[in-house]
Amino acid sequence: MPTQSAASSGKARASAIEDLKGKAPRAATAKKPSAGLAVDKVDTRYLQTLMGYNARRAALSIIELFLERLAPYGLKPVDFSVMSTIQHNPGVTSRQLCAALNLLPPNLVGLIQSLESRGLIERKPHPHDGRAVGLHATPKGQALMVQAEQTASDLEIEKTAKLTPAQRKTLLALLQKIYL
Amino acid sequence: MPTQSAASSGKARASAIEDLKGKAPRAATAKKPSAGLAVDKVDTRYLQTLMGYNARRAALSIIELFLERLAPYGLKPVDFSVMSTIQHNPGVTSRQLCAALNLLPPNLVGLIQSLESRGLIERKPHPHDGRAVGLHATPKGQALMVQAEQTASDLEIEKTAKLTPAQRKTLLALLQKIYL
DNA sequence: TATTGTTATACTCTATAACTATA
């Protein structure tokens, strides 16, 4: 149950958070913020200690620019990752794409159909498995993706401009330690 | 236009990608993957060079566990970040929350109403601005959040177990360089 | 005139159950 004996045990267990309050330059008002006072600057230092919060904010920040720069190619992030994976893995199946990119099969169906109707990919019979379908990028799809991947890579460098190449490499490796 | 002169200029501009193919242990089949062959292992090495992809995968991985562990508190990621920010910033306004957490005002309305009807927050008149409303965590809300923040912090340590404390600190700092 | 909070609404994304064809 949520509420539990929170009031009593809470103070002791929140030591890490309480410690935080004493340190560093104050982001919020210096004095104790009593009920009737306005907040001048919002203090988000606790959230900034959470990896999930920071990873999500960073991802959304990059995706915002991604959507803008890749719009001319008619590719959103998922379309892009699917096309890129097909490009680099000719004959890959839908099921393999789902496993590799953490997608659900029903959500891939319309996406694949859209890419096929745009002439970017082709569906060929699978050599071993009669149930499966191998996906292949068409010459048009390949040409598009060479351009799209270059655009994506450029945008990412631009968006991570505050990082040195070494820091960028470190960041990629550390993120992969979380989800891989 | 998307397709442009992609076929001709594409090869030269994709040098970084082509370079990638020669290096490192092969993730996919060793020989050139001809049209009729099946894919044994999916190669996602290009996507893994993109910060947006890695940040999103890492964030979703953490959020998955977050949803599970925070469900007993009736808090999803956005509820949690809103409650936490109110907790640490008594009297904060909706507009300030939107700016700090990158939310849109219309999407915050129902969320605030829900938290209020659960008795976790109170809305008090703003001291200076008659239009605005100051948000405050109730004792019940405060007690809940002390527990919830501890749960969240614990879960994050668990999910980033492959990282040393120093690496974890580095990762947080580097992510903030992207979105802040 | 600009801003806070709100309503209504549309659009996208994600998730679940169930069906078919093949292994």
Next chain:
DNA sequence: TATAGTTATAGAGTATAACAATA
């Protein structure tokens, strides 16, 4: 029986336009 692909659909998340009250 299990798996690949599909269908239909529900739910959650995110977005825009427009309004009343106050600055």
